[in-house]
Amino acid sequence: MKNRIPFEVEGLTVTTTFGDELVADVKLRLEPGHILGLLGESGAGKTVSAKALLGLLPPGLKATGKVRFDETGWLGLDEPERIATRLGRSAGMMLQNPVGSFDPLQRVGPQLIEAVVRARVMTKGEARERAAGLCDYLGLGDPDRLFRLYPHELSGGMAQRTALALTLMPSPRFLVVDEPTSALDANLRVDALRLLRSIAGETGTAMVLVSHDLGLVSRFCDSIAVLYAGHVVESGSTADVLDDTSHPYTKTLLACSLKLDRPGRMPLPTLGGEPPQPGEWPSGCHFHPRCPDSQELCRIESPKFVTEAAHGAACHFAR
Amino acid sequence: MSKSRIVNANTIRYLANRLGQGLVVVFGAIAISFVLFNVLGRPADIIGGPFMTPEDRAALNARLGYDRPLLDRFFHYITGIFRGDFGVSYRSSRNAIADVLAVLPNTIILVLSAILLAGLIALPLAIFSVRHRETLRDRFLRRSVGFLQGMPEFWLSLMLVLAFSVSIPLLPSFGFTQLSALVLPTLALALPIIPTFFRLFRGQLLDVLGNDFVEAMKARGLSGRVIVYHHGLRNMVGPAATFAALQLGYLLGGSLVVETIFSWPGIGNLAVSSITLRDFAVTQTIIIVIAVFYVVLNLVADLVVLTSDPRIRVEST
Amino acid sequence: MTITRLNAQTGKPKVRATKPGAASLRAGGVILLVLLSLSLYGYLFLDDANSQDITSGNLPPFSDGHVLGTDVLGRDLLAWSAAGVATSLTVGVAVASISAVIGVLVGSLAGYLRGWVDTVLMRLVDLQLAVPPLLIFMAASVMIQRSVLTMVVLLSSVGWVPYARLVRATVLVERERGYIAAARLAGTRRTGIIIGHLVPATSTPIVVFASLQIGFVMLAEGALSFLGLGLEPPTASLGYMISQGRDQLAAAWWIATIPGLFMVLLIVAVNLVGDGLRDRFRLDQGGAA
Numbered sequence: 001m002k003n004r005i006p007f008e009v010e011g012l013t014v015t016t017t018f019g020d021e022l023v024a025d026v027k028l029r030l031e032p033g034h035i036l037g038l039l040g041e042s043g044a045g046k047t048v049s050a051k052a053l054l055g056l057l058p059p060g061l062k063a064t065g066k067v068r069f070d071e072t073g074w075l076g077l078d079e080p081e082r083i084a085t086r087l088g089r090s091a092g093m094m095l096q097n098p099v100g101s102f103d104p105l106q107r108v109g110p111q112l113i114e115a116v117v118r119a120r121v122m123t124k125g126e127a128r129e130r131a132a133g134l135c136d137y138l139g140l141g142d143p144d145r146l147f148r149l150y151p152h153e154l155s156g157g158m159a160q161r162t163a164l165a166l167t168l169m170p171s172p173r174f175l176v177v178d179e180p181t182s183a184l185d186a187n188l189r190v191d192a193l194r195l196l197r198s199i200a201g202e203t204g205t206a207m208v209l210v211s212h213d214l215g216l217v218s219r220f221c222d223s224i225a226v227l228y229a230g231h232v233v234e235s236g237s238t239a240d241v242l243d244d245t246s247h248p249y250t251k252t253l254l255a256c257s258l259k260l261d262r263p264g265r266m267p268l269p270t271l272g273g274e275p276p277q278p279g280e281w282p283s284g285c286h287f288h289p290r291c292p293d294s295q296e297l298c299r300i301e302s303p304k305f306v307t308e309a310a311h312g313a314a315c316h317f318a319r
Numbered sequence: 320m321s322k323s324r325i326v327n328a329n330t331i332r333y334l335a336n337r338l339g340q341g342l343v344v345v346f347g348a349i350a351i352s353f354v355l356f357n358v359l360g361r362p363a364d365i366i367g368g369p370f371m372t373p374e375d376r377a378a379l380n381a382r383l384g385y386d387r388p389l390l391d392r393f394f395h396y397i398t399g400i401f402r403g404d405f406g407v408s409y410r411s412s413r414n415a416i417a418d419v420l421a422v423l424p425n426t427i428i429l430v431l432s433a434i435l436l437a438g439l440i441a442l443p444l445a446i447f448s449v450r451h452r453e454t455l456r457d458r459f460l461r462r463s464v465g466f467l468q469g470m471p472e473f474w475l476s477l478m479l480v481l482a483f484s485v486s487i488p489l490l491p492s493f494g495f496t497q498l499s500a501l502v503l504p505t506l507a508l509a510l511p512i513i514p515t516f517f518r519l520f521r522g523q524l525l526d527v528l529g530n531d532f533v534e535a536m537k538a539r540g541l542s543g544r545v546i547v548y549h550h551g552l553r554n555m556v557g558p559a560a561t562f563a564a565l566q567l568g569y570l571l572g573g574s575l576v577v578e579t580i581f582s583w584p585g586i587g588n589l590a591v592s593s594i595t596l597r598d599f600a601v602t603q604t605i606i607i608v609i610a611v612f613y614v615v616l617n618l619v620a621d622l623v624v625l626t627s628d629p630r631i632r633v634e635s636t
Numbered sequence: 637m638t639i640t641r642l643n644a645q646t647g648k649p650k651v652r653a654t655k656p657g658a659a660s661l662r663a664g665g666v667i668l669l670v671l672l673s674l675s676l677y678g679y680l681f682l683d684d685a686n687s688q689d690i691t692s693g694n695l696p697p698f699s700d701g702h703v704l705g706t707d708v709l710g711r712d713l714l715a716w717s718a719a720g721v722a723t724s725l726t727v728g729v730a731v732a733s734i735s736a737v738i739g740v741l742v743g744s745l746a747g748y749l750r751g752w753v754d755t756v757l758m759r760l761v762d763l764q765l766a767v768p769p770l771l772i773f774m775a776a777s778v779m780i781q782r783s784v785l786t787m788v789v790l791l792s793s794v795g796w797v798p799y800a801r802l803v804r805a806t807v808l809v810e811r812e813r814g815y816i817a818a819a820r821l822a823g824t825r826r827t828g829i830i831i832g833h834l835v836p837a838t839s840t841p842i843v844v845f846a847s848l849q850i851g852f853v854m855l856a857e858g859a860l861s862f863l864g865l866g867l868e869p870p871t872a873s874l875g876y877m878i879s880q881g882r883d884q885l886a887a888a889w890w891i892a893t894i895p896g897l898f899m900v901l902l903i904v905a906v907n908l909v910g911d912g913l914r915d916r917f918r919l920d921q922g923g924a925a
């Protein structure tokens with residue numbers, strides 16, 4: 001069951017009720033079965049963007065722009081009620097804390113089937129069958145045993161995969177996966193991402209993987225979007241971004257990430273200054289106070305996002 | 320990781336600890352009731368009145384046992400209680416515990432129906448307030464509920480009597496001979512605690528809805544209604560039960576006044592009459608019985624928490 | 637009040653919401669001011685609240701010379717209520733202040749020293765919840781000479797417990813903070829740490845709680861006086877007058893109703909101020925004493 005409509009979001013902007021901009025004009029496009037890594041430091045607006053495109057912003061934040069998950073077509077991001085009709089059907093989200101996805105007082109089984117049954121995507125019987133199938137597929141062992149457990153009785157890796165089963169129940173076209181590895185031991189991280197990779201390939205689900213870990217993102221994602229202070233500063237296929245880096249921020253990020261094949265034993269470069277806080281973005285290019293190549297123009301004028309084929313960056317002096 | 324649903328050793332230790340604390344509370348209540356009538360005042364003076372001759376007073380003291388040393392009396396009092404001897408009510412010439420237990424059920428009926436009524440009114444209001452939070456309707460609701468908090472039970476009772484018994488003779492305002500007599504005292508007791516319940520439910524619900532799983536459920540496409548009614552409420556049962564049990568003392572305090580006004584044949588009425596008529600054995604017994612009642616109810620609330628939350632049974636392993 | 641601030645970089649106005657709790661504080665303050673002026677007016681210009689005149693008993697409101705009517709003994713309800721408001725406030729404020737002082741002392745000792753002080757305190761907290769304070773007040777009130785002073789002492793003897801619990805909880809958190817360790821290392825003595833550092837740290841929640849407790853104290857005083865176990869004439873108590881009206885409910889509804897309305901108004905005003913303070917300082921403890 002392959003779908004042909006790519007996931008797209010355009011002009012995603014999030015503002016607080018006080019008028020502070022948290023994220024401005026984010027544009028992403030994602031083919032079915034592909035994974036996009038949304039990369040950035042904390043406070044850069046990753047999670048806010050991810051929540052905004054599913055209409056899940058907390059009260060006090062407002063989004064504008066438009067998004068498309070499936071054949072229903074474009075939906076306004078300022079209408080979370082309309083987006084909500086797609087949640088649990090073609091779009092979903094996996095939270096950072098997998099155990100936290102479950103109601104702690106209810107056994108896993110009923111929770112797995114609740115959403116799809118209530119949304120009338122499946123009957124109870126179909127849902128049970130699908131849940132058992134997913135258990136098998138995700139290597140969760142005997143479904144009957146799993147269904148009888150309470151969420152707190154799941155081990156770390158198991159919880160992760162059960163939470164994944166939960167989001168995969170309705171066969172979504174699009175998933176947001178928020179920091180999927182932060183709750184896992186190091187040895188389980190690669191397994192988890194490999195699993196996501198193969199699910200994307202086999203089901204055609206497009207995924208946005210929110211992460212601050214350049215190493216993981218570059219190994220498992222088809223494309224990368226780098227977020228700095230609420231702006232996408234560079235995006236493109238993983239190969240383009242890594243090998244043909246355009247934006248000074250991305251360059252610094254790459255230089256900072258430890259590579260074992262680094263020639264010699266050069267000290268790791270560091271980035272001076274602090275990342276700006278939401279609502280206190282600098283003028284012009286948001287990166288200019290910390291940029292090694294900053295010029296007068298950068299302070300005054302906000303750079304346009306310049307695209308060359310599928311790869312682009314927002315810098316006045318991009319290469 | 321234990322998966323067994325069998326109550327484990329830690330749970331038992333926890334309950335035993337709580338029971339121990341409860342026993343301390345009951346002992347404290349016994350001590351308070353003793354101190355009140357043996358150290359603070361001289362019951363013989365109060366019972367006998369100001370016109371006693373010293374000989375009369377000595378005789379009365381001897382008859383009531385107040386001529387012996389304090390510690391001796393305390394020991395005697397405590398051992399008496401353990402034998403079931405709470406002293407004799409001079410009005411009924413019976414063991415005071417018999418008088419108290421005879422009317423206890425009426426008070427329990429009144430207090431429980433007040434808790435039930437207050438809960439049934441406060442819960443839907445709290446749900447409404449949370450689902451429409453920070454809207455004008457929510458603010459208006461919160462403000463108007465707050466006004467109930469200033470209602471003195473005794474005045475509210477009189478106003479209810481005035482409205483429903485005097486002006487429109489609709490409901491009885493006296494005694495407990497028919498079920499409709501329950502209506503006015505229950506209202507008088509329940510209305511002033513609605514704000515407290517409302518705030519508690521609202522706070523608990525907001526707490527629960529701040530959990531990650533609520534966002535995850537929204538992302539799964541579950542509606543706000545389903546999340547609140549099927550998951551939110553269930554998650555607040557434990558804390559709410561604990562709180563309701565803690566409110567009991569306050570409620571019983573309110574029932575002292577309300578029962579007097581409505582001549583409700585309960586503990587509150589008995590307490591007021593025993594105090595004004597100096598039947599102190601009964602007053603002492605009431606203090607102790609209320610403390611025991613409180614301890615038992617709090618243990619029940621603990622059990623509710625233990626059975627409603629699967630995490631607690633395992634967490635302590 | 638809406639504060640407009642310009643964002644340094646963007647030059648866009650930032651709209652900040654009204655300060656939390658302002659509306660409650662204002663409303664409560666206005667009602668309190670009105671009630672206080674009334675009781676001052678009563679004190680200065682009205683007859684003594686206790687002056688009786690059997691010939692003009694049970695007069696309904698808007699009677700000649702008695703705007704709010706009279707009770708059976710011809711006591712003027714306006715004068716009585718004006719004086720009663722003052723009595724309630726006096727008792728409420730006095731009890732809250734005394735309770736706060738004792739509670740802060742015991743609570744900070746218990747929280748800082750732990751050990752047996754702490755154990756005894758926590759059991760007292762339990763006990764205070766287990767036995768209705770009103771019952772203790774009632775029982776004690778037949779043992780003592782009744783006056784405003786003894787009433788204040790009686791209510792404070794139980795009232796300090798919740799403060800102690802509150803302070804203890806705050807101190808338990810604060811004592812682990814760095815600045816306390818620093819003070820200890822600098823050689824500050826225990827009493828110095830408690831008075832100089834721990835008590836100030838608890839002052840905001842204490843003020844908020846005290847403002848909320850005043851309402852509860854006024855309710856308790858009213859209930860005791862209503863039952864004939866609290867304040868009696870010549871002290872003017874709202875609760876006492878309501879109990880006088882109880883016997884006349886069918887004949888003269890106003891005797892119970894009018895002082896009660898004053899009491900409700902007073903308690904609502906005090907609670908509004910307390911709620912406003914709580915919102916202002918963003919504390920969310922329940923208000924139950």
